[in-house]
Structures are given as structure tokens and as C-alpha cells.
Amino acid sequence: MHRLNALTFKQLRALRAVTELRSISRAAEELGLTPPAVHSQLKALEENFTCAMLHRTGPEAFAPTPEGAALLVAFDKADASLRQAVYMIEALRSGKAGTVVLGVVSTAKYFAPELVARLKRELPEVDVKLKVGNRGEILSGLEDRAFDLALMGRPPRNPPVSATAIGPNPHLLVAAADHPLAGRESVSAEEILAEPFLAREYGSGTRVLSERFLYGLDAGDPAEVIEMSSNETIKQSVIAGLGIAILSQHTITEELHSGRLVALRTPNMPIVRKWFLLYPADRPPSGAAGEVHDRILALVEPIFARTLS
The missing domain is CATH 3.40.190.10 (Periplasmic binding protein-like II)
Structure with a gap:
């Protein structure tokens, strides 16, 4: 475990660059470092694992040893996972990913599934969970913060909500x-x-x-x-x-x-x-919930036009 604690991404990036470019000087140029700095990173890596990570194949050419190759496989997997995490963080911050619970009264179940299906197609990384109940159950869910958004008729006085009329x-x-x-x-x-x-x-x-x-x-x-x-x-x-x-x-x-x-x-x-799209007054939707809220406003009109024709 102490070897992992001493391991750094700088060392692994140096190993990867030298392996790909076959040269410490070219790797240094790629990384924006000096050749001695790259050599220092490689030396620390080899001292940590007490084995060589590179071997010479020419005057200034290097290739990974079996130990170095094994470490690079693990680094590539970790790097890919971290890139995915960065992508997901950005998606969460922008509302393009996350989980949103949508509560709907039972009357709305005749059009809500189509609405949720369209949301999933437009926001594939947002998990929209549809919960159907009677009016009392939806109001209870809003009060208990079990729902991010809700679809129902007449907005309640309690709990306090912010409501937008979305159709007849x-x-x-x-x-x-x-x-x-x-x-x-x-x-x-x-x-x-x-x-x-x-x-x-x-x-x-x-x-x-x-x-x-x-x-x-x-x-x-x-x-x-x-x-x-x-x-x-x-x-x-x-x-x-x-x-x-x-x-x-x-x-x-x-x-x-x-x-x-x-x-x-x-x-x-x-x-x-009228149908209303609503959310708790003290918790305006943000992130994925905000994105779903806005998409519902844009998607619901043609669905109503079809179901009421």
C-alpha cells in the first residue's frame, strides 16, 4: 500500500509519454517539462517499485519493461475512469445527468409515460423516475421532498408550491x-x-x-x-x-x-x-430537475394536442 501512496499521476504521465514517444527529450517537450524533470519522475517511480520501468532500445530510445507495461495498463484504466468522472460532473452541473423523481396524479398516467419516454430520449443520462398516486399521495410526496417535480390539477395551498399551467x-x-x-x-x-x-x-x-x-x-x-x-x-x-x-x-x-x-x-x-407542473416553493429545481422542468414545458403541448383530438 505504501507504494500506491507514493505513486503520482505526474510519474505515470512521464512513463506514458516516454513509452509513446520513445524518447525522454520528446516526452519532456510534450509534457512541458525539462528532460531532467522527466528523468526525476521516472527515477522516483522505479525507486518506489524497486524495479526498472523502461529499458533502452537505442541511444535515446526506450520501451517499457513488463513491469512498466503492467503499470501503464492500470494507468490507462484509471485515466479513462477519471475522464468519465469529469464528464459526469460536468453533465450533473449542467443538468444533462442525474436522477429526477416526477410525481403525477393518476389521471395524468394516460399521458405521463409518453412524456417520460420523450424525456429519456432527449436526456439519455437523466434517470427520470415516474411515481403515480392519488392527489393526497402526491401532495404528501411533495411535502416529504420525495418528488422533485409533480404534475397535477389544482395546485395546493399546502405545501407551498410554485406552479406553471401547462395545458387544458x-x-x-x-x-x-x-x-x-x-x-x-x-x-x-x-x-x-x-x-x-x-x-x-x-x-x-x-x-x-x-x-x-x-x-x-x-x-x-x-x-x-x-x-x-x-x-x-x-x-x-x-x-x-x-x-x-x-x-x-x-x-x-x-x-x-x-x-x-x-x-x-x-x-x-x-x-x-388546467394541468400544472409544480415544485416545492422553497426548492426551485436545479441541475437535472431544472432541465427536466424546462423540457416538459417544451414537450407537453403536442402530447396534449394528440390525446385530446
């Missing part, structure tokens, strides 16, 4: 294609309240939106509210004819195109909310 999030009142209310020119408040209404759990952004809509009808309480734990379950239940529901258009684009779901025509529909 229209919500539709939907029913199965063969539902009695489907295809009607207008559906009344009383008719809506007479139907079983499928809704997310309390705390969900979609649940809050649905309750505000039903309350705003000002025609009494719904006949029945059936609580379900996911948008996917609600969607399949509506298709099966179990009731009607308010869902983000992002979650039902394919079903609307295929005709398995229809949007009911009623006043105050669609309800157009």
Missing part, C-alpha cells in the same frame, strides 16, 4: 353508448341526479370536481354515489352501464373515439381545468 384538462360527463341519456340534445339536472353517479375516493381532485358540479345543479342530491378507487375502474363501470361519471378527457380519449363512451350534453359541460 377538460372533464366530461360520460355514459355508456347505449345509456338512455346518450345522444340526447340536452340532459336536465333532474335526470343527472336520478342516475347512479360513480366517483373517486374523497381527496381526489376528480371527486372534488364532481361534488362541485352536482352541488351546482341546485336540484337536490344524487340518487346514489358509488365510490371507486381508480379512474380505470370508473371508466369500465360506466361502459358496463353501472352509472354515469365525470372523467378527464385524457382518460377516455380512446373510448370516445371507439364509441364505447359518449359525452352527455348538459349545461356547464365540459368543465375545463
